[in-house]
Amino acid sequence: MQNEVSTKQGEERFQVRRLEISDKSKGFIELLQQLSICDSVSDEEFRARFQELKSHGDDHVICVIEDEQSGKIIATGSVFVEKKFLRNCGKVGHIEDVVVDSSARGLKLGQKIVSSLTDHARSVGCYKVILDCSIENKGFYEKCGFQHKSIQMARYFD
Amino acid sequence: MQNEVSTKQGEERFQVRRLEISDKSKGFIELLQQLSICDSVSDEEFRARFQELKSHGDDHVICVIEDEQSGKIIATGSVFVEKKFLRNCGKVGHIEDVVVDSSARGLKLGQKIVSSLTDHARSVGCYKVILDCSIENKGFYEKCGFQHKSIQMARYFD
Secondary structure, rough: OHHHHHEEEEEOOEEEEOOOHHHHOOOOOHHOOOOOOOOOHHHHHHHHHHHHHHHOOOEEEEEEEEEEEEEEEEEEEEEEEEEEEEEOOOEEEEEEEEOOHHHHOOOOOOHHHHHHHHHHHOOOOOOOOEEOOOOOHHHHHOOOOEEEEEEEEEEEOO | OOHHHHHHHHHEEEEEEEOHHHHHHHHHHHOOOOOOOOOOOOOOOHHHHHHHHHHOOHEEEEEEEEOOOEEEEEEEEEEEEOOOOOHHOEEEEEEEEEOOHHHHHOHHHHHHHHHHHHHHHHHHHOOEEEEEEEEHHHHHHHOOEEEEEEEEEEEEEO
């Protein structure tokens, strides 16, 4: 019984929703900084990028989880839809930039985000969804229903 | 001397250019079929997807090499630009669907395509360009200036 109540509270407290422009003041950029390099972004830059991404509609979606108690964004991830000629003009979902706040690990918020992004890719007609991750995160993504497929190569510009 | 002439002829014969709508009748879909599943695409479907991708301008580019002698498309690859908040609202180029016709291997057309896609990503301000490939193609992409970075995970939908 106690568990049921906790789960319900957790479900209400940790809802996945789309990024909103006001999330910048709720720690969204600071959360991304836990994943990779991200200097401070001005309100103007944030607004411009937000509108640009929003103009893609369902083809580029950023999800977040806001902790209703603290008002902070504690998890995020994005998916964008690539349109191909291959697979009979098929579509592929690319998941990027999944991160959970270091203080909120163990609550399965990462799975919740990935599940939401995967569901979105499926709902818009993608035949698959893919992502790149470190070998350390392979187990996590296997739990999310993914399989190791190939390797990622990168070339950085100066 | 002979080599110089051959190289020059090769350079003229194998130019990288953007996909054109007329490339469907030059074997573009058949070339993609050498890479992955791609049933026949109707002219209408092709036109619709072509226009859709073209509307993204420099954010989604498909390159091809047409053999000027045979009038066939013998190599292709694409790159699309993902816009992020990370890396100070940075951009990442994603290379996809690189394939060279089986009859045209050994002419370094793959390198030519990848180089062109990479140059494009750099020119539009990407901080890196990435791609997924089989472990067998790692050496090829290393020759193109890429480094093995992480792993790719995939989830297919029924």
